[in-house]
Amino acid sequence: MEIGVIALQGSFAEHAAALADAGASARLVRSPHDLLGIAAIVIPGGESTTLSMLMSSSGIFEPLAKEIAAGLPAMGTCAGMIMLAAGVRDGRQDQRSFGAMDITVRRNASGRQVDSFEADIEVPCLGDPPLHGVFIRAPAVESAGPEVEVLARLAVADTLSGTGDTGSLDGLGSPVLCRQGSVIASTFHPELTADRRLHRLFVAMAAASV
Numbered sequence: 001m002e003i004g005v006i007a008l009q010g011s012f013a014e015h016a017a018a019l020a021d022a023g024a025s026a027r028l029v030r031s032p033h034d035l036l037g038i039a040a041i042v043i044p045g046g047e048s049t050t051l052s053m054l055m056s057s058s059g060i061f062e063p064l065a066k067e068i069a070a071g072l073p074a075m076g077t078c079a080g081m082i083m084l085a086a087g088v089r090d091g092r093q094d095q096r097s098f099g100a101m102d103i104t105v106r107r108n109a110s111g112r113q114v115d116s117f118e119a120d121i122e123v124p125c126l127g128d129p130p131l132h133g134v135f136i137r138a139p140a141v142e143s144a145g146p147e148v149e150v151l152a153r154l155a156v157a158d159t160l161s162g163t164g165d166t167g168s169l170d171g172l173g174s175p176v177l178c179r180q181g182s183v184i185a186s187t188f189h190p191e192l193t194a195d196r197r198l199h200r201l202f203v204a205m206a207a208a209s210v
């Protein structure tokens with residue numbers, strides 16, 4: 001089973017290594033041809049405006065949009081989450097996204113500061129210990145539709161102690177890991193730590209959908 005990793009910009013090498021650790025082989029995707037036969041797709045962290053532009057100019061956007069709409073499992077981290085979201089706030093006007101997950105995200109908004117921070121994230125479906133979340137100019141999930149399962153939230157203290165209006169939906173911490181069917185997305189970067197539980201979960205989701 002090969003899992004494609006969009007390799008136009010951003011943390012694609014780290015995702016490819018994480019997938020290999022999790023027992024899948026990664027195929028770097030740089031052209032529409034590279035999409036043929038993959039069992040799932042990973043959209044890395046990086047810069048969503050650039051990813052959007054490069055996916056369009058490389059011809060990847062349209063065929064990938066069709067595949068994802070038809071059920072190709074997808075994982076997006078940070079900029080990759082933005083690419084999968086239905087709604088993007090504070091984006092560039094010409095920025096595109098796949099609308100694969102019914103969330104609205106605000107770019108560069110999450111957490112204690114606009115730039116970067118790290119926080120331990122309790123993820124009940126992964127058990128103990130918490131995941132170590134690395135957040136780099138992360139988006140905030142500002143709304144999530146009924147089909148979206150919030151798998152993890154930032155602790156309220158981490159959400160509220162900084163920039164103020166950073167997206168606590170309902171008095172709970174801001175969502176940082178969400179799943180909708182075969183699409184999973186995080187505001188943080190699991191590919192930048194050595195914990196492979198999230199990549200293993202995604203590989204299992206991909207295997208289940210083959």
Ligand code: GLN
Nearest residue numbers: 045046047048078079137
């Ligand atoms: N701020 C970036 C964006 O809007 C995302 C940052 C990241 O992926 N680390 O695309």
